[in-house]
Amino acid sequence: MPFGKQFAGTLIASLTLMGLAVAHASNDTSGNAGAPAMTAAEKExxxxxxxxxxxxxxxxxxxxATGKxxxxxxxxxxxxxxxxxGGxxxxGTKRLEKIITYGTEGGMVNYDDILTKEEINLMARYIQNPPDVPPEFSLKDMKDSWKLIVPVAERPKKQMNKVNLKNVFAITLRDAGKLALIDGDTHKVWKILDTGYAVHISRLSASGRYVxxxxxxxxxxxIDMWYAEPTTVATVRLGSDARSVDVSKFKGYEDKYLIGGTYWPPQYSIMDGETLEPIKIVSTRGQTIDGExxxxxxxxxxxASSEKPEWVVxxxxxxxxMLVDYTDLKNLKTTTIESSKFLHDGGWDASKRYFMVAANASNQVAAVDTKEGKLAAIIDTAKIPHPGRGANLFHPEFGPVWATGHLGAAVVSLISTASDDPKNARFKQYNWKVVQELKMPGAGNLFVKTHPKSKHFWADAPMNPEREIAEGVYVFDKDNLSKDPVRLDVAKDSxxxxxKAIRRAVQPEYxxxxxxxxxSLWGGKADQSAIVVYDDKTLKLKQVITSPEIVTPTGKFNVFNTMHDVY
Incomplete structure (x- = not known):
């Protein structure tokens, strides 16, 4: 794979941490009766x-969880x-090869344009062998990984560039293990920085200075954006597999702490918000809502909640x-709310009081009242909701709604969030119900997005196995949501x-x-990729941002919109 030397070293270190490095002493490492034999080199x-x-x-x-x-x-x-x-x-190997090759209707993409036939056969055999259990990751391990590259006292005291930071886009370059910062005013690449492999999200400090x-x-x-050129000022490793971070945002605690959640080990970590110095690790192991x-x-x-000094985990x-109160880390207070399985991603409703989170396996969305600290509702949806942060819009008939797309169904669900706001009293009868399903050309949606100043609502479908569907985005008219969406051929417009690989159009961002x-036009790891910019009013192509450094772009986060949860 075309990874740089620095990234390769990072990945190897991570794989070693997970227990994924394999000695070559044995030729046969299969450990399950009936499992296909694998050499140590193949398993590695x-x-x-x-x-x-x-x-x-x-x-x-x-x-x-999201997958089988x-x-x-x-x-x-x-x-x-x-x-x-089951299992x-x-x-068997042949059936597994077909599933990996062609994907599934449940949102798994076809891997025939990502993996070779030999690699597909390798994976079909590998998953019939028992999984390895990776090692744990302690607070000491975390502290040992911490690097304070530039102390706070030595950083700029004011912004040293003339870039409009509010309109900077942080863009993940997935397979390169890098992050591109692009000036939204000029459409020019400002800086590309080394990061962890396949950055899942970028979050902004309450001040808008740090990414x-x-x-x-x-x-x-x-990453400190006050320098003449953005500069990485601190790093830390949370574990061997991670997905989420956010700062403390409540008044008086702005950027004081950063929290990060890991897939492995299953835990969350709290750090100093300006230096990343590790402070505390809390395990999430325990009983499911079913008591297992x-x-x-x-x-x-x-x-991060705006109602209280809490994080929603x-x-x-x-x-x-979990509603984690960060006012006293020594005597940590946590409110645990039972909802539904398996929780994935989500975002705030328009009032910023209710957090809406998808429960993939249950085909549901849970609404959490962060003001009262309790579950507000569980809403049944179509198959495998996957909202990203979701999208908020005012429906002509049903009032304020929050939207989620679906990996496993060809619809976008609109959920009423009128709640108990007096100004929305006439819509309260619809509250916490799916009031409309917008028809998509196929399943496989990852992100939906709109903006308070826009008349449009955008949805992608990058996980659909059909090229024609995955390479386009779909734009609805907010004044007439029953009308079929306009398809924009992002791949062609680029x-x-x-x-050979499907160039997946992913994550609309205003x-x-x-x-x-x-x-993002997310091509194969060896193909040219691009960021394709459209005029929201006319839906006409405005700019194509590309270069040899724009490799497998995926998630994009506008600084202002991410800071203020505008979606």
Whole structure:
């Protein structure tokens, strides 16, 4: 894979931490009766691919969440008392090869344009062998990984550049292990920085000065945008697999702390917000909402509340939502709310009081009242909701609604969030219900987005296995949501040559003014990629941002919109 030397070293360190480095002393490392034999060298390659491509959805221990359980054998007792059995061994190598090659309707992409036939065969055999249990990661391990590159006292006292920081875009360059900062006013690449592998999200400090990133290899960085050129000022490793970070935002605690959640080990960590010095680690292992112990309850998403000095921490496998009070870290107070499984991503409603989070496996969305500190509702939706942060709009008939797309259904669901706000009293009858489903051309949506100043609502479908669907985005008219969406052919508009790999159009993101929408065109790891910019009013192509350094761009985060939860 075309990774730079620095990134390769980071990835190898992470794989070693996970227990993924394999000695070559034995030729046969299979440890399950009936499992296909694998050499040590084959297993080493397979573990690397699994970490990069599969663990996020299926789990390090392969127990599943957004993706299916991939243990060689599993069984569960159904409500009628009968036992249901399954596992990768029962499917066999040939069937598994077909699933990996062609994808599924549940949101798994086809891997025939990502992996070679030999790699697909390797993965089909690998997941029939038992998973390895990675090592834990302690506070000492975290402290040993911490690097304060530039102390706070030595950083600029004022902004040393003339860039409009509010309109900067932080863009993940997934397979390169880098982050691009692009000036939204000029559409010019400002700086590309090394980060952790496949940065999952970028979050902004309350001041808008710092960009915090977290990679899937657990590496967290702070980038200071007050320098003449953005500079990484501190790094720390949270564990071996991570997805989420956020700062403390409540008045008096702005940027005092940073919290980060990991997939492995299953825990969250609290750090100093300006230096990343580790302070505390809290395990999330425990009972699910069904009363069963789970060994790998991963931290799926974290957001900072504006109602109280709290973070909302969503624990995937247990279905528990934790409201973590950061006013006294020595005597940590946590409110635990039972919701639904398996929690994934979500965002705030328009009032910023209610946090809406998808429960993938249950086909539900949970609404948390952060003012009262309790569950407000659980809403049934179509198959496998995946909102990103979701989107807020005012519906002509149903009032304020929050939207989520779906990995497993060809619709976007609109959920009423009228709550108990007196100004929305006439819509209260619809509250916490799916009031409308917008028709999409196929399943596989990852992100929806709108803006208060826009008349449009945008949705992607990058996880759909059909090229025509995955390479486009779909734009709805907010004044007439029943009308079919306009399809924009992002791949064609990019002007880049067609490739064997599907060039997936992913994550619409508005600029600060709300008059442009930026789309990542996520090509193959060896293909030219681009950021395609549209005029939101006319839906016409405005700019294509590309260069040899723009490699597999995925998530994009506008500074102002991310700071203020504008979506």
């Amino acid at each position: 390659v397979a573990k690397k691919i699994y970490f990069e491509r599969c663990a996020g959805c299926h789990g390090v221990l392969r127990k599943g 359980n991939l243990e060689p054998h599993w069984e569960k007792t159904q409500e009628d008392g009968n036992k249901l059995e 990768t061994l029962s499917l 915090y990133t977290v990679g899937r290899d657990g590496l967290t960085t702070i 112990y789970h060994p790998e309850p991963r931290v799926a998403s974290i957001v 969503n624990v995937k496998e247990t279905g528990q939502i 002007g880049l040559p067609e490739t 600029n600060v003014a709300g008059d442009e929408v930026w789309i």
